[in-house]
Amino acid sequence: MALMTRFFYLSNLLAKLARLLLYTNCTNTMNTNCTNTMKKLYNIFAVFFLLMVSFELQAQRRLTEATISYDIVINTSNKTPQAADLLDGATSVIYLKGGSSRSDMISSLGTQATIVDGKTGDVTVLKEYGEQKYMIQMTRDNWKESNKKYEGITFSYVEEYKTIAGYNCQKAVGTLTDGSTFNVYFTKDLVPVNKDFQYLNKNLPGLAMQYEASLGTMLVTYTVSNINFNPVQQAKFDLPKSGYRVMTYEESKGGRN
Secondary structure, three states: OHHHHHHHHHHHHHHHHHHHHHHHHOOOOOOHHHHHHHHHHHHHHHHHHHHHHHHHHHHOEEEOEEEEEEEEEEEOOOOOOOHHHHHOOOEEEEEEEOOEEEEEEEEOOEEEEEEEOOOOOOEEEEEEEOOEEEEEEEOHHHHHHHOHHHOOOEEEEEEEEEEEOOEEEEEEEEEOOOOOEEEEEEEOOEEEOOOHHHHHHOOOOOEEEEEEEEEOOEEEEEEEEEEEOOOOOHHHHOOOOOOOEEEEHHHHHOOOO
Protein backbone atom coordinates (compact mmCIF):
# COMPACT_ATOMS: atom_id res chain seq x y z
CA MET A 1 0.00 0.00 0.00
CA ALA A 2 2.80 2.43 0.86
CA LEU A 3 4.50 1.63 -2.45
CA MET A 4 1.39 2.48 -4.47
CA THR A 5 1.00 5.71 -2.53
CA ARG A 6 4.52 6.73 -3.53
CA PHE A 7 3.77 5.90 -7.16
CA PHE A 8 0.66 8.08 -7.20
CA TYR A 9 2.49 10.90 -5.45
CA LEU A 10 5.34 10.85 -7.96
CA SER A 11 2.92 10.61 -10.90
CA ASN A 12 0.95 13.64 -9.75
CA LEU A 13 4.14 15.57 -9.07
CA LEU A 14 5.49 14.87 -12.55
CA ALA A 15 2.18 15.76 -14.18
CA LYS A 16 2.14 19.13 -12.42
CA LEU A 17 5.76 19.76 -13.41
CA ALA A 18 4.99 18.90 -17.04
CA ARG A 19 2.05 21.30 -17.17
CA LEU A 20 4.19 24.04 -15.62
CA LEU A 21 7.05 23.57 -18.07
CA LEU A 22 4.76 23.44 -21.09
CA TYR A 23 2.84 26.51 -20.00
CA THR A 24 6.05 28.44 -19.41
CA ASN A 25 7.98 27.52 -22.55
CA CYS A 26 5.57 26.39 -25.25
CA THR A 27 3.44 28.45 -27.59
CA ASN A 28 1.21 27.43 -30.44
CA THR A 29 4.31 26.91 -32.62
CA MET A 30 7.12 24.49 -31.92
CA ASN A 31 9.88 26.98 -30.97
CA THR A 32 13.31 26.03 -29.57
CA ASN A 33 12.24 26.44 -25.95
CA CYS A 34 9.29 24.14 -26.46
CA THR A 35 11.47 21.50 -28.12
CA ASN A 36 13.95 21.63 -25.24
CA THR A 37 11.07 21.37 -22.79
CA MET A 38 9.76 18.24 -24.50
CA LYS A 39 13.23 16.70 -24.29
CA LYS A 40 13.37 17.50 -20.58
CA LEU A 41 9.97 15.90 -20.06
CA TYR A 42 11.08 12.80 -21.95
CA ASN A 43 14.14 12.47 -19.71
CA ILE A 44 12.07 13.02 -16.58
CA PHE A 45 9.53 10.36 -17.49
CA ALA A 46 12.34 7.95 -18.46
CA VAL A 47 13.84 8.36 -14.99
CA PHE A 48 10.39 7.95 -13.43
CA PHE A 49 9.87 4.69 -15.33
CA LEU A 50 13.21 3.35 -14.10
CA LEU A 51 12.29 4.32 -10.55
CA MET A 52 9.01 2.41 -10.80
CA VAL A 53 10.81 -0.68 -12.09
CA SER A 54 13.34 -0.38 -9.27
CA PHE A 55 10.58 -0.05 -6.64
CA GLU A 56 8.78 -3.06 -8.08
CA LEU A 57 11.92 -5.21 -8.02
CA GLN A 58 12.60 -4.20 -4.44
CA ALA A 59 9.02 -4.88 -3.37
CA GLN A 60 8.67 -8.26 -5.13
CA ARG A 61 11.06 -11.16 -4.79
CA ARG A 62 10.85 -14.24 -6.96
CA LEU A 63 11.13 -17.05 -4.45
CA THR A 64 13.39 -19.65 -6.02
CA GLU A 65 15.28 -20.90 -2.98
CA ALA A 66 14.28 -20.67 0.68
CA THR A 67 13.35 -22.51 3.86
CA ILE A 68 9.91 -21.55 5.16
CA SER A 69 8.75 -22.58 8.64
CA TYR A 70 5.05 -22.71 9.56
CA ASP A 71 3.62 -23.13 13.05
CA ILE A 72 0.49 -25.30 13.19
CA VAL A 73 -2.52 -24.85 15.43
CA ILE A 74 -5.39 -27.36 15.40
CA ASN A 75 -8.87 -26.57 16.70
CA THR A 76 -11.09 -29.59 17.30
CA SER A 77 -13.80 -27.73 19.27
CA ASN A 78 -13.93 -30.78 21.56
CA LYS A 79 -13.56 -30.45 25.33
CA THR A 80 -12.10 -33.93 25.68
CA PRO A 81 -8.66 -34.62 24.18
CA GLN A 82 -8.68 -36.20 20.74
CA ALA A 83 -5.92 -38.09 18.92
CA ALA A 84 -5.63 -35.23 16.45
CA ASP A 85 -4.85 -32.84 19.30
CA LEU A 86 -1.41 -34.44 19.36
CA LEU A 87 -0.73 -32.54 16.13
CA ASP A 88 -1.35 -29.22 17.87
CA GLY A 89 1.94 -27.37 18.11
CA ALA A 90 3.42 -29.25 15.17
CA THR A 91 5.54 -27.49 12.55
CA SER A 92 5.73 -27.61 8.79
CA VAL A 93 9.03 -26.79 7.12
CA ILE A 94 9.15 -26.11 3.38
CA TYR A 95 12.40 -26.34 1.41
CA LEU A 96 12.35 -24.70 -2.03
CA LYS A 97 15.08 -25.03 -4.63
CA GLY A 98 14.17 -24.14 -8.20
CA GLY A 99 11.31 -26.37 -9.32
CA SER A 100 11.87 -28.88 -6.53
CA SER A 101 10.35 -28.75 -3.05
CA ARG A 102 10.25 -30.69 0.19
CA SER A 103 7.55 -30.25 2.84
CA ASP A 104 8.21 -31.74 6.28
CA MET A 105 5.41 -32.13 8.82
CA ILE A 106 6.93 -32.67 12.26
CA SER A 107 4.78 -33.56 15.26
CA SER A 108 4.84 -35.68 18.41
CA LEU A 109 3.27 -38.49 16.37
CA GLY A 110 6.13 -38.63 13.85
CA THR A 111 7.22 -37.02 10.61
CA GLN A 112 5.94 -36.91 7.06
CA ALA A 113 7.89 -35.50 4.13
CA THR A 114 6.55 -34.73 0.66
CA ILE A 115 9.26 -34.35 -1.98
CA VAL A 116 8.41 -32.96 -5.43
CA ASP A 117 10.96 -33.57 -8.19
CA GLY A 118 11.12 -30.37 -10.24
CA LYS A 119 12.45 -32.18 -13.33
CA THR A 120 10.04 -35.11 -13.60
CA GLY A 121 7.06 -33.87 -11.58
CA ASP A 122 7.11 -37.13 -9.61
CA VAL A 123 6.22 -36.94 -5.92
CA THR A 124 7.50 -39.10 -3.07
CA VAL A 125 5.88 -39.17 0.38
CA LEU A 126 7.95 -40.44 3.29
CA LYS A 127 5.99 -41.38 6.41
CA GLU A 128 7.78 -42.22 9.62
CA TYR A 129 5.68 -43.00 12.70
CA GLY A 130 7.60 -44.92 15.33
CA GLU A 131 9.13 -47.97 13.71
CA GLN A 132 6.78 -47.81 10.74
CA LYS A 133 8.37 -46.26 7.67
CA TYR A 134 6.62 -45.95 4.31
CA MET A 135 7.72 -44.53 0.98
CA ILE A 136 4.80 -43.75 -1.33
CA GLN A 137 5.75 -43.07 -4.95
CA MET A 138 3.43 -40.91 -7.03
CA THR A 139 3.39 -39.70 -10.61
CA ARG A 140 2.41 -36.16 -11.57
CA ASP A 141 -1.10 -37.46 -12.36
CA ASN A 142 -1.29 -39.26 -8.99
CA TRP A 143 -0.35 -36.03 -7.22
CA LYS A 144 -3.02 -34.14 -9.11
CA GLU A 145 -5.62 -36.78 -8.27
CA SER A 146 -4.72 -36.74 -4.56
CA ASN A 147 -5.34 -32.98 -4.56
CA LYS A 148 -8.43 -32.96 -6.76
CA LYS A 149 -10.55 -31.36 -4.01
CA TYR A 150 -8.39 -28.25 -4.41
CA GLU A 151 -8.82 -28.00 -8.17
CA GLY A 152 -10.81 -24.99 -9.33
CA ILE A 153 -10.35 -22.91 -6.16
CA THR A 154 -11.19 -19.25 -6.67
CA PHE A 155 -10.01 -16.39 -4.47
CA SER A 156 -11.73 -13.13 -3.58
CA TYR A 157 -9.52 -10.43 -2.09
CA VAL A 158 -10.40 -8.39 0.97
CA GLU A 159 -9.03 -4.96 1.90
CA GLU A 160 -7.79 -6.31 5.20
CA TYR A 161 -4.09 -6.44 6.06
CA LYS A 162 -1.77 -7.57 8.83
CA THR A 163 1.95 -8.11 9.31
CA ILE A 164 3.25 -11.67 9.53
CA ALA A 165 6.97 -12.41 9.99
CA GLY A 166 7.72 -8.84 8.95
CA TYR A 167 5.73 -8.96 5.68
CA ASN A 168 2.61 -6.97 4.82
CA CYS A 169 -0.12 -9.53 4.08
CA GLN A 170 -3.53 -9.16 2.47
CA LYS A 171 -6.52 -11.32 3.29
CA ALA A 172 -8.15 -13.54 0.69
CA VAL A 173 -11.07 -15.95 0.91
CA GLY A 174 -10.71 -19.18 -1.03
CA THR A 175 -13.80 -20.99 -2.30
CA LEU A 176 -13.68 -24.68 -3.21
CA THR A 177 -15.91 -26.21 -5.87
CA ASP A 178 -18.06 -27.77 -3.12
CA GLY A 179 -18.84 -24.27 -1.79
CA SER A 180 -16.70 -24.47 1.36
CA THR A 181 -14.40 -21.55 2.12
CA PHE A 182 -11.16 -20.84 3.96
CA ASN A 183 -9.20 -17.73 4.89
CA VAL A 184 -5.65 -16.97 3.89
CA TYR A 185 -3.24 -14.06 4.31
CA PHE A 186 -0.61 -13.75 1.58
CA THR A 187 2.16 -11.36 0.66
CA LYS A 188 2.89 -10.11 -2.85
CA ASP A 189 6.46 -9.35 -1.75
CA LEU A 190 7.39 -13.02 -2.19
CA VAL A 191 6.25 -14.89 -5.30
CA PRO A 192 7.18 -18.60 -5.39
CA VAL A 193 8.40 -19.87 -8.75
CA ASN A 194 7.33 -23.38 -7.77
CA LYS A 195 3.77 -23.58 -6.46
CA ASP A 196 3.25 -27.35 -6.39
CA PHE A 197 4.41 -27.55 -2.77
CA GLN A 198 1.19 -25.90 -1.58
CA TYR A 199 -1.60 -27.08 -3.87
CA LEU A 200 -4.27 -25.32 -1.84
CA ASN A 201 -2.77 -21.88 -2.46
CA LYS A 202 -1.09 -22.28 -5.83
CA ASN A 203 -3.40 -19.75 -7.53
CA LEU A 204 -2.51 -16.94 -5.13
CA PRO A 205 -0.43 -14.05 -6.54
CA GLY A 206 2.10 -14.44 -3.73
CA LEU A 207 3.22 -16.58 -0.80
CA ALA A 208 0.60 -17.76 1.72
CA MET A 209 1.82 -16.54 5.11
CA GLN A 210 -1.17 -17.79 7.10
CA TYR A 211 -3.92 -20.10 5.91
CA GLU A 212 -6.62 -22.47 7.06
CA ALA A 213 -7.05 -26.06 5.96
CA SER A 214 -9.54 -28.72 6.95
CA LEU A 215 -8.51 -32.06 8.41
CA GLY A 216 -11.71 -34.05 8.69
CA THR A 217 -13.92 -31.98 10.98
CA MET A 218 -10.98 -30.00 12.36
CA LEU A 219 -9.63 -26.62 11.34
CA VAL A 220 -5.87 -26.37 10.95
CA THR A 221 -4.13 -22.99 10.85
CA TYR A 222 -0.64 -22.61 9.40
CA THR A 223 1.32 -19.43 10.17
CA VAL A 224 4.81 -18.56 8.91
CA SER A 225 7.24 -18.12 11.79
CA ASN A 226 10.46 -17.74 9.81
CA ILE A 227 11.83 -17.51 6.25
CA ASN A 228 15.48 -18.28 5.57
CA PHE A 229 16.92 -17.36 2.17
CA ASN A 230 20.18 -19.29 2.56
CA PRO A 231 20.94 -21.93 -0.11
CA VAL A 232 19.14 -25.25 0.40
CA GLN A 233 21.33 -28.36 0.20
CA GLN A 234 20.52 -30.66 -2.71
CA ALA A 235 20.68 -33.59 -0.28
CA LYS A 236 17.31 -32.48 1.11
CA PHE A 237 15.70 -33.89 -2.05
CA ASP A 238 17.58 -37.20 -2.13
CA LEU A 239 15.44 -40.28 -1.53
CA PRO A 240 16.46 -42.97 1.00
CA LYS A 241 17.88 -46.15 -0.53
CA SER A 242 16.59 -48.50 2.16
CA GLY A 243 14.70 -48.76 5.45
CA TYR A 244 11.25 -47.92 4.02
CA ARG A 245 8.44 -50.06 2.78
CA VAL A 246 7.91 -48.89 -0.80
CA MET A 247 4.31 -48.50 -1.98
CA THR A 248 2.61 -47.19 -5.09
CA TYR A 249 -0.07 -44.52 -4.85
CA GLU A 250 -2.77 -47.11 -5.56
CA GLU A 251 -1.46 -49.39 -2.81
CA SER A 252 -1.39 -46.52 -0.32
CA LYS A 253 -5.09 -45.87 -0.91
CA GLY A 254 -5.93 -49.39 0.29
CA GLY A 255 -8.78 -49.81 -2.16
CA ARG A 256 -10.25 -46.37 -1.47
CA ASN A 257 -11.39 -44.28 -4.45
